[in-house]
Amino acid sequence: MTSTVIYEGDLRTVAQHLQSGTEIETDAPTDNQGKGQRFSPTDLVATALGACMATTMGIKTRDMGVNLVGMKLSVKKIMAADPRRIAGVDVVFDFPAGQVFDEKTKTILQRVAETCPVMYSIHPDMKVNVEFHWNSAVPA
Template identity: 60%
Template sequence: MLTSSILYNGQLRTTATHLQSGTVINTDAPVDNNGKGERFSPTDLVATALGSCMLTIMGINAAKNGWNIEGTRVSIEKIMGTEPRRIVEVKVVFDFPGDNGLGEKEKTILERAALTCPVAKSVHPDLLQSVTFNW
């Protein structure tokens, strides 16, 4: 089953449509690569997908165990390299809300879930994934 359809709009911009839901994402090349930087770049989406996937997998584990991580935020910093141009590092910082009632065992389970999410295991092994959990 197809996942998405992508249209090149010119001026280094694309429109991607999620075929199941109809949700649309527009991209733009970054300023440092001849774009306007007015939307997510494709590499921004890769880095963002990593954080989103980690948080989703943590949410699945939390729900299965009756734990609440609602309100957790993730900040993403993408570091680009050259020759070849690529993402060399993604810094992922989790900020959990105040007193969530989780003990060390629960936190460890959630951290391991994040670090083994499908996106984390799908990107190239040379991509440095620097992950911080602020409980």
């Protein structure tokens, strides 16, 4: 088993990762009767995509001797109605100033990000837009 999820009422859940004991609380979003005080379940899906892309890139770059520390991903979830669902996710990668990547490395990193396990797990109707901003400053 991976996790347990307990419904606490008032549209809030607490999920516990069984191996580590860490917890994530969720709330329904404000546009769906919730308080929006925590990640919503659909926020977690979009965020999981970004985290998976970053993680798989980290695994690959470890073998390549490339340092991605400071790489920032901005994730935007796009909702649709009838039925209510995630229609799309925009992911923007910003790399710290001073990191220089040759074209081969850029191609490898893009392919790794765009073929992460979460990407392969999402519905093909969900539109995913990915942008790579190479050598741009990461806002604080």
